[in-house]
Amino acid sequence: MVSEAGTELHTEEYNWAGNLRYAAAEVREPRTVAELQDLVAGASRLRALGSRHSFNRIADTTGALVSLEHLAPAIEVDSGSMTATVSGGTRYGTLAAELQRQGYALHNLASLPHISVAGAVATATHGSGDRNGNLATAVAGLELVTADGGILTARRGDTPDFDGMVVGLGALGVVSSLTLDIEPAFPVVQTVFENLSWDQVLENFDDVTSSAYSVSLFTDWNGDRIGQAWLKARTEEAGGAERASFYGGSPAAEARHPIAGVSGSTCTQQLGVPGPWSDRLAHFRMEFTPSKGDELQSEYLVPREHAVDAIQTMRRLSHVVTPLLLVSEIRTMAADSLWLSPNYGTDSIGLHLTWRQDQPAVEAVLPAVETALAPFGARPHWGKLFDAGASRLAPLYPRFADFKALAGRLDPEGKFRNGFLDTKVFGS
Numbered sequence: 149m150v151s152e153a154g155t156e157l158h159t160e161e162y163n164w165a166g167n168l169r170y171a172a173a174e175v176r177e178p179r180t181v182a183e184l185q186d187l188v189a190g191a192s193r194l195r196a197l198g199s200r201h202s203f204n205r206i207a208d209t210t211g212a213l214v215s216l217e218h219l220a221p222a223i224e225v226d227s228g229s230m231t232a233t234v235s236g237g238t239r240y241g242t243l244a245a246e247l248q249r250q251g252y253a254l255h256n257l258a259s260l261p262h263i264s265v266a267g268a269v270a271t272a273t274h275g276s277g278d279r280n281g282n283l284a285t286a287v288a289g290l291e292l293v294t295a296d297g298g299i300l301t302a303r304r305g306d307t308p309d310f311d312g313m314v315v316g317l318g319a320l321g322v323v324s325s326l327t328l329d330i331e332p333a334f335p336v337v338q339t340v341f342e343n344l345s346w347d348q349v350l351e352n353f354d355d356v357t358s359s360a361y362s363v364s365l366f367t368d369w370n371g372d373r374i375g376q377a378w379l380k381a382r383t384e385e386a387g388g389a390e391r392a393s394f395y396g397g398s399p400a401a402e403a404r405h406p407i408a409g410v411s412g413s414t415c416t417q418q419l420g421v422p423g424p425w426s427d428r429l430a431h432f433r434m435e436f437t438p439s440k441g442d443e444l445q446s447e448y449l450v451p452r453e454h455a456v457d458a459i460q461t462m463r464r465l466s467h468v469v470t471p472l473l474l475v476s477e478i479r480t481m482a483a484d485s486l487w488l489s490p491n492y493g494t495d496s497i498g499l500h501l502t503w504r505q506d507q508p509a510v511e512a513v514l515p516a517v518e519t520a521l522a523p524f525g526a527r528p529h530w531g532k533l534f535d536a537g538a539s540r541l542a543p544l545y546p547r548f549a550d551f552k553a554l555a556g557r558l559d560p561e562g563k564f565r566n567g568f569l570d571t572k573v574f575g576s
């Protein structure tokens with residue numbers, strides 16, 4: 149259907165995993181920023197929708213959803229400032245291919261390239277790597293359509309609020325474009341090792357995670373072996389990928405998928421073959437369904453100093469979580485200064501869980517997982533399933549109150565508020 153304003157209207161829309169149907173009455177798809185401004189100004193309740201890859205109701209609203217998928221696509225590289233400016237709905241896969249074509253790179257990618265830049269940044273989506281901040285840390289500037297339909301532009305360093313605006317949870321307005329730091333393109337070599345020893349990995353955890361530019365460990369927490377380690381090495385750093393063994397594990401003989409029984413052909417190039425960063429830093433290839441599809445996800449970001457203790461805690465919870473799991477992933481991220489980033493102020497590890505798609509059973513075990521990880525100050529991923537509400541989240545974020553005040557200033561009438569924000573951010 150086409151509205152009077154010329155924008156597409158859709159109803160009965162679901163998220164990517166299909167585990168939730170948006171309550172929104174419609175999805176609007178403006179084709180210009182001016183059209184977007186009119187939509188925002190005229191709406192009483194509205195939320196920006198990215199590529200729908202979140203597993204909870206963070207993107208939902210009882211008003212209208214607005215997708216930027218059809219906003220005139222733009223990827224403008226500025227080689228002087230080494231930045232690229234992109235429209236908010238641009239997917240990382242599209243951006244990565246274009247940057248590589250022009251000889252540039254982003255510092256990192258998430259496991260999947262399918263997600264929109266604005267949606268990923270809004271939830272502090274991350275990849276892995278001891279020295280790599282999450283994807284939001286690459287944001288050097290952004291353009292926001294605010295509640296009154298006006299445009300607010302902000303650049304890193306220009307305003308003290310900038311660090312509060314980047315991981316915005318969609319609460320501050322609709323991000324129409326972002327300016328991201330870029331660097332010269334770099335080749336990457338990816339190798340998967342299988343069947344590692346938990347004892348060896350935990351005794352040498354810092355060496356394990358620093359052995360390549362990006363390291364991921366895949367486990368079901370059960371037993372004394374770790375299923376897989378994925379090492380993504382910049383070829384100029386080499387090292388890890390050329391090893392004959394890795395903490396008790398051996399190199400995989402063919403391409404692997406993190407989930408047992410799923411073909412490795414849907415994953416990015418492995419087996420030590422060097423190639424562009426854009427084809428190696430994500431785990432999953434753009435042209436296939438990432439991960440499994442029929443799944444749910446949760447993730448807890450834990451300060452690096454507690455890494456080994458938190459991992460041992462998860463292993464002790466194996467009897468609770470393993471029966472519901474497709475796979476778990478352990479990654480690392482560098483500290484940042486973004487107010488609502490789960491990596492705020494601390495190097496972190498991510499304890500990620502890809503669940504079977506049984507939401508009542510998953511929601512029944514989340515409180516046990518969160519209670520067990522609470523002593524480590526674990527912060528949940530904003531885009532995945534978690535139990536904690538605002539009263540438990542607020543003490544974990546030193547700038548939580550500042551974020552609420554910023555949202556109050558930018559959106560005084562609560563146009564961008566939704567049930568998720570009411571419970572997880574603004575509730576008591």
Ligand SMILES: Cc1cc2nc3c(=O)[nH]c(=O)nc-3n(C[C@H](O)[C@H](O)[C@H](O)COP(=O)(O)OP(=O)(O)OC[C@H]3O[C@@H](n4cnc5c(N)ncnc54)[C@H](O)[C@@H]3O)c2cc1C
Nearest residue numbers: 196198199200201202259264266267270273274318323531
């Ligand atoms: C298979 C799979 C693999 C994943 N792998 C990873 C991973 O490796 N690392 C990781 O950290 N996460 C991962 N995730 C989670 C995912 O990255 C986040 O949920 C991310 O937010 C999804 O982005 P999206 O574009 O789909 O946003 P949506 O889910 O559509 O929206 C998320 C939030 O962003 C806001 N938003 C979207 N667009 C805008 C805009 N233009 N302006 C303002 N706010 C906006 C929405 O309002 C909402 O609050 C994965 C998810 C899936 C399904």
